[in-house]
Amino acid sequence: MFDSDSANTPPPAQSLANFSTSKAELEAIYAIVRAINAHSSQQEVIDVLAKELRPFIHFDSLFISLLRDNALEVSASSRPDHGFNTVAREERPDERLWEVIDQRVLWSEDLWGHDKTRVQAFINVPLCVGTRAVGVLHLDYFSPRQWTEAELSLARLIGELIGGAVESTELLRQRDERERAHAESVALLRAIQEATSEGICLVSEKGELLSYNRRFADLWQLDDKTENFHRENGTVMSYVLEQLADPDEFLLKIAALWEQPSALAQDEITLRDGRVFERYSAPAIAPATDGSLSRQIGRVWTFSDITDRKRTEYQLAHQAFYDVVTGLPNRVLFGERLNGALKNLVRSRRSISVLFLDLDRFKVINDSLGHETGDRLLVQVATRLRDSLRPGDIAARFGGDEFVVLLEDITAIEDAVHVAERIAAALNSPFLLAGHTVSVTASIGIVICSDPHELPDDILRKADVAMYRAKNEGKARHQIFSDSLSKAAMEELQLELDLTVALKRGEIEVYYQPLVDLTNNRVEAFEALMRWHHPTRGSVQPEDFVPVAEELGLIVPIGEWVLREACQQAKHWSEQAGIPIQMHVNLSVRQFELTNMPAQLSRILREIDISPAQLLVEITESALMHDAKSTTRQLEELKQLGIGISVDDFGTGYSSLAYLEMFPLDLLKIDRAFVARMERSETLVRAVTSLGQALGMEIAAEGIESRAQLDSIRSLGVRWAQGFLFSEPLPAKEAGNWLQKSVDRMLL
Numbered sequence: 001m002f003d004s005d006s007a008n009t010p011p012p013a014q015s016l017a018n019f020s021t022s023k024a025e026l027e028a029i030y031a032i033v034r035a036i037n038a039h040s041s042q043q044e045v046i047d048v049l050a051k052e053l054r055p056f057i058h059f060d061s062l063f064i065s066l067l068r069d070n071a072l073e074v075s076a077s078s079r080p081d082h083g084f085n086t087v088a089r090e091e092r093p094d095e096r097l098w099e100v101i102d103q104r105v106l107w108s109e110d111l112w113g114h115d116k117t118r119v120q121a122f123i124n125v126p127l128c129v130g131t132r133a134v135g136v137l138h139l140d141y142f143s144p145r146q147w148t149e150a151e152l153s154l155a156r157l158i159g160e161l162i163g164g165a166v167e168s169t170e171l172l173r174q175r176d177e178r179e180r181a182h183a184e185s186v187a188l189l190r191a192i193q194e195a196t197s198e199g200i201c202l203v204s205e206k207g208e209l210l211s212y213n214r215r216f217a218d219l220w221q222l223d224d225k226t227e228n229f230h231r232e233n234g235t236v237m238s239y240v241l242e243q244l245a246d247p248d249e250f251l252l253k254i255a256a257l258w259e260q261p262s263a264l265a266q267d268e269i270t271l272r273d274g275r276v277f278e279r280y281s282a283p284a285i286a287p288a289t290d291g292s293l294s295r296q297i298g299r300v301w302t303f304s305d306i307t308d309r310k311r312t313e314y315q316l317a318h319q320a321f322y323d324v325v326t327g328l329p330n331r332v333l334f335g336e337r338l339n340g341a342l343k344n345l346v347r348s349r350r351s352i353s354v355l356f357l358d359l360d361r362f363k364v365i366n367d368s369l370g371h372e373t374g375d376r377l378l379v380q381v382a383t384r385l386r387d388s389l390r391p392g393d394i395a396a397r398f399g400g401d402e403f404v405v406l407l408e409d410i411t412a413i414e415d416a417v418h419v420a421e422r423i424a425a426a427l428n429s430p431f432l433l434a435g436h437t438v439s440v441t442a443s444i445g446i447v448i449c450s451d452p453h454e455l456p457d458d459i460l461r462k463a464d465v466a467m468y469r470a471k472n473e474g475k476a477r478h479q480i481f482s483d484s485l486s487k488a489a490m491e492e493l494q495l496e497l498d499l500t501v502a503l504k505r506g507e508i509e510v511y512y513q514p515l516v517d518l519t520n521n522r523v524e525a526f527e528a529l530m531r532w533h534h535p536t537r538g539s540v541q542p543e544d545f546v547p548v549a550e551e552l553g554l555i556v557p558i559g560e561w562v563l564r565e566a567c568q569q570a571k572h573w574s575e576q577a578g579i580p581i582q583m584h585v586n587l588s589v590r591q592f593e594l595t596n597m598p599a600q601l602s603r604i605l606r607e608i609d610i611s612p613a614q615l616l617v618e619i620t621e622s623a624l625m626h627d628a629k630s631t632t633r634q635l636e637e638l639k640q641l642g643i644g645i646s647v648d649d650f651g652t653g654y655s656s657l658a659y660l661e662m663f664p665l666d667l668l669k670i671d672r673a674f675v676a677r678m679e680r681s682e683t684l685v686r687a688v689t690s691l692g693q694a695l696g697m698e699i700a701a702e703g704i705e706s707r708a709q710l711d712s713i714r715s716l717g718v719r720w721a722q723g724f725l726f727s728e729p730l731p732a733k734e735a736g737n738w739l740q741k742s743v744d745r746m747l748l
Contacts, residue, residue, distance in 0.1 A: 025154065028052035033161060045165065046076040053158065057123075057151045059139040064127070066135040066166060067101060075135075100124045101133045108147045120144045123152065125159035129167045137162060199303040202284055205258055209237045210298060219277070219303055245270040257281060257299060268306070278304045323397040325375050326382035334396035334404055338456045341408050345452035348409070353416035355405040356445040356463035357385075357423065360475040362401035365438055368628070373433045377440065380433075384426040389419065403442075404460070413448050413480060420444045420478040441476035443467050448480075465489040496548055498534065503558055507533050510565045511729035514738070515584065515700065515722045518714055523742045525582040526573075527618070527722065528566035529729045530558070550590040559591045560600065567608045567615060569732055573739055574614065581739075584616045586648065589623035592630070598637035605641075616644030616667065624663060632663060639664040646700070660695055668692040670718070672703025678712045689716050 031052045032045075050062060063077035065087075073086045087095070100107050107124040119140045127135040137159050199216030201209055216222075220240050241247040250269065257263055265281040284298045321333035329337070341352045359381065366374035378401070385395045385403060394406045405423075407416055424442060431438045445466030449459055462481040469488070470479035479485070502508050508530060515525040532540040549555040563585055570583040591597060605612055617638065624631055624647060635645055646667035647660075660668070670688060674681040689699045701713045704723030713721060727738055 025056050028056060029157070029161075032158065043076040045162065046078055049158065049162075050078040053154070056154055057139060058141060058145070059123075060142045062137065062139045064135060064137055064162070064166070066127075067133065072097065072101075072136060097124060097136065100126045100136055108152060118142055121147065123147060123155050125155045127159050127163035127166050129163050134163060134166055197304065201301050201303075202298045203237075203254060203301060204298045209240070212236075216303065219305060243271050243273070245272050253281075254299070268310075275305060275307045276310045278306045323382075326378050326397050328382050328386075328403075329394060329396040331396065331398050334394065334398075334406065335456055337394050337406055338459065341406060342449075342452050342454065342456065344408070345450060350408075351410040351448050351450040353407040353410045353413075353419075353446060353448045354459050354463045355407070355416065355420055355423070355478075356447075356460070356467040357403040357405070357442045358467050358471060359401035359403075360441045360443055360471070362440065365440070369433065369436055369438075373436070376433050377431055377438065380431050381427065381440065385423060388422040388426045393419070404463070410448060413446070416446050416448060417478065417480070420446055424476070424478070443471035443475050444478035445470060446478055446480045461489075462486065492548075495545065496552060499532075499545055499548055499552070499554060502532055502534075503554075503561060507535070508558065508561070509533060509731060510562055510569070511731055512569065512735035513722060513729040514727050514735070514742070515720045516726055518719055518721055523726075523739060524579065525584060525616070525720070526570075526735065526739075527584040527729075528562060528569075528586075530562060531729075546588065550588055553590070553594060555588045555590045556594050559588060560595075560604075563601070563604055564608070565732075567604055567610055569736075570614050571608055571610045573736060574610070576736065577739060580611065580614055582614050582616055582644070584618055584646065586618045587623070589620075592623070592634055597634055598641060601638065601643060602641055605643075612642035613644070616646055618646045618648040618669065620648050628662070635664050660691065660697075665695075665697050667720070668697045668699050670699065670701045670713075672723075675701050675703045675709055675713065675723075676705075678709055682712065682716070685713070685718075686716050689718060693717065 029052075032048055046062065046064060053059070053062075061077070061079040063079075064075055065072040066075045071086055087097070096107060109122060120143050121141040123139040125137040125139070126133040127137055137155070139155060196213070196215060199213065199219040201212035201216050204210050220243060222236070222239070241250060244250055246269075253265065253267075257265055261283055263283075265279075267279060269277050269279055271277065280302045281299050284300045321330060322328065323330045338352075338354070345352065362374070362377070365377060378397070381403070382395070382397065385405070389395060389405065390407070392408060396404050396406075398404055405419070407419060410416055423444065427440055427442055431440060445463045445468070447459055447462040447466060462485075465485050465488075466479040466481040469485055470477050473479070509532075511529045511531050512526040513529060514523040515527060516522070517524050530542050530546070532542075532545050534540050546555065549558055566583045566585050570581050573581045587597065601615070601617075605615065619631075619635075638645060644666045645664060646669055647663070647665055648669050668688065670685055674685055678685070685701075692699050698720065699718045700720035700722060701718050702722040704710050704713070704721045704725045706725065709723075710721060710725060727735075730738060
């Protein structure tokens, strides 16, 4: 049944006044009130209720359910089996239990005859706080019975007493939960602060250091002893400021930010010990009690040690603008400086000058002594180069052995020439490299510019052209750019372009000059010589285009083509003449560098099907000495194949007799220059001939143009003779005809 009048239940004091009870009942109520006022837990209150009420209300169990999030949740019970733990309104919307909550009415019922539940009678009492129900007091009886009015009145009174206690307990519980959550948040925040790699501190508006984490102490080198001392004396901030390279700037930053409470700040600071910190600042706002934002209590500062990052950034920037080997500016930085110098010419009546340097013979040193030694040489050259410049001038390395110098405030070309001469003089002194004494010279191109609108690339190109002219004129000198040099450079460029297509167009032809065997006066060998029939320039000599082909790498396809043509011709003439004709073919040092010559020659001989003995390769002295170790290895392989090897133009290069024993040579060719002045060179030729023969080599002389020269070399024991006295170089068809005629008769 429901007691609808209980909606207007008077407060507890009034109810007690109207409640007729015995002394024992009053003592029980007093015990309950005392337990409630003692702020006991709800379970303790339940235990007191179960003890004190049982003599006056006959029940078997009681429990309290509280209203939380629109659901009744059991919070304390006198027994574990209390029917439910939680019941939500949406799950049981028709349950009369909700009328106890919504209408604040007592509900009692006799369930006699209901076999589905152990409870046979119950009372549900609303726990009220004023006009609001906060829960239900449940009293259950396990046997059928009728509740008396006295029991219902006492139950209603107890419900009113407990309602206020429940509210107080709930408020205390919520407060405890907030405090616990706050403590957990503070602990979590502290743990995060201690775990972060950033130093964090809170600074008051007076500039005082209020708090900081462990990382902050580590960054600012606050060990325990130092930290305790400064904490006690309030001088932690002063200790921090002492470490800054600019402490005043730091304080000014703090002051400026207080004038902008919501401002964020991020920048970098440098310490006296060279470390660099990134700092970030944000306002620290204290919330008011109602949760709204209130006054600013300080600023949070975070510090990150970015020293390593800054060092890496510097290294990357340095590598972007400076040469790794020498430390000089590179092409990029030099280009920026040159652009700036050109802009300055607008306001200046003076000029600028660019010097382009290329070290002579650097490749020989680098290949023979090794790249590490070569790098050491470049470093020493860079040092001497810097020392030779005027204040404000800049030297850069463009790569390899190329250096460039920018001179500003030039009044005359003589100023640039004087600097070039100082550089040349500085390089004249020998360099000591890994136990080797090395001498280096430089070819220097000079260009002067007074036009601010001239393009940097054009200036560099002109200096480069002048440098190459200095190198072509003998090296170890300087050359001033002129328009005539520019014209010559354009012609050289056009020559390079034409050479790239010359082979495809059939402009290159092999000529053949016979070698006469002086032991029988017959022709048994030819030297293959290249000729370029240029469509506009006419016949271009090998000395004019072979260096270009070597520089461009075109010597590889051209050289292979010449080898095939010469071997094909040797096979054809051998079959025609009925005797083995040997072909002499010149090889470039670049062919040895860029290809595997033994493998290439072996393949050509196999494909054409001629004997290796019918091929002899001629190599100059400079080619032999360019990379002696590698050259020796490849020559040994050629020797094993059965290919003959000759040193060409002996006496014009290193002029060293010692290397003759170093290489596996078959033939020694005396240069035409010695033959031309035979009357003065006879002693030298005789010595060379004797040495070559002693080493098991045959001797050949080229450039024979007269009978007297022929008689002289014959008397010295030279076996092979070559020159215009017999025949000039001829195209293949004419050389074949000449050979056929010579077979039928002895030449001499």
